[in-house]
Amino acid sequence: MNLSFLLSAVEQAGIFAILALGVYITYKILDFPDLTVDGSFPLGGAVTAVLLTKGVSPLIAMPASLLAGAAAGFLTGVIHVKMKVRDLLAGIIMMTGLYSVNFLIAGKANLPITTSTGMKTLFVNPTVSGLFGAARGDEAPLSFLREYRVLILLFLLIVLLKILMDLFFRTKLGYLLRAEGDNERLVSLLARDGGTMKILGLMLANALVSFSGSLYVQYNKAFNLTDGTGKMVIGLAAVVIGINLFGKIRFLRPTTAVVIGAVTYNLCVALALKNADANVKNLVTAALFLLVLAAAYIRLPAKKKKENGKEEQV
């Protein structure tokens, strides 16, 4: 196995770690199976690709993708909370609708981001070139790290987002969001509207998912309409591995565990796919996920009851 293969696998895993942090909010904190993900991931990609091809700075395109994702989450929340549509169906409706919305935003099914003609991305821009050198062998302060520049940028972003999330979940609002997923009735008893908390959680989650989609197109230098396929599973697998495997380690925060889970899972997928056709990817993703679920289930004592009476399922 060569180093560059491993490097690019870890880089991709880093991008998906941010997706997983979003899925963690809905799936684990809110206890809401949100299928919006397969639509909000490419939404961030579409928004970013369009803005970048128009010459807009990635520093604007990336926050824009966050906002777009939050808007998608808001709609899913409103469909579920105000129109009383079941959680799974609300996500399916949004995911389906977003497919076309993404097409309309991008204008076509495939939108390349040609950095060679001067478009800037988070990974290719004058600042990065200045720090790491524009080409191999250039004199620059960090030129010895040039190979790892993408990884370093992603690492910094992940750490930043993770810390922000940890801080948020220590605030009063963060506590209330956790309470909403844990015991909806208590939120009402605290004189707060649980529906609003659900909507807020969906907004935060999909903002992160969309942001991950934004990084994804910048990394691949292209937006594809089908970028969203299978992303829900990637996020879920990361969360389940992270929480069930690494979450047991005492000093690890759940967010850290999820990030490690994402990297583990995506490395496994990459290794399994090393010599396979790219189109086999979804089967491998799904099969590995199934394996993870089965393994996580076996690890539970038979019919363990959750304290609130529901049977525990991963």
Place this chain on the structure above:
Amino acid sequence: MILSLNHVRKVFNPGTVDENVLFDDFNFSMEKGEFISIVGSNGSGKTTMLNIICGSLPIDGGEVVIAGKNMTGKHDFIRYRSIGRVYQDPTLGTCPNMTVLENMALAENKGKPFGLGFCVGKKAEERYREMLAPLGLGLEDRMHVRVGSLSGGQRQAMSLLMSTMTPLDFLILDEHTAALDPKTAETIMILTDRIVREKNLTALMVTHNLRYAVEYGSRLVMMHEGKAIIDIKGEEKKRTTVDDLLGTFYSISVERGN
């Protein structure tokens, strides 16, 4: 009056063969400072009455007035601004996956904006310890334990404390000792009485335990088929015994032919 139910009508499954007119022109009121115990056979409408007061169930007629404000049709979470409630099920009053400390912090912030300020500091932790210690359940030494791993009695004690941490118009208790073993139930009942006295609370307690109804509270109501068939207080309440209540229960059952 801190609470009035005026001409309340509640029909379950209207227009079907299962139609059940539970309340028809039901009137009930509670004064500030009262501690009312409600007893009655299963299905007499006790829980439904509490649900109507809290807005967990809509009504088909009449009005619910709380502290002078007409709350008819208002969401439950709006009414809970001034109502505390403890359910029969000890799992409903706390968050199982959050710690004792975190649950206490949530409860203390009831009625406040829940903004982006941090929820718990060292000072708050000390304050919560002092609130938990008098319960005598050792919770003050288990601040960082998940509430889900506590016993039913410990959780119900926490639910009780949490629902009375902030100022209230009144406290609602729906058979809050019924899911506990007799000894724990007794502990929780004594604790309830103490909290109601110490905090000078107005309380409405449904209980299946006739002895509790006789021993505790300042007023006693017996419900039957959506009506209050006994409503006594003061000296009359003090004179009433469990046997008196049993007698009434028995005569109702005979009337109904079972």
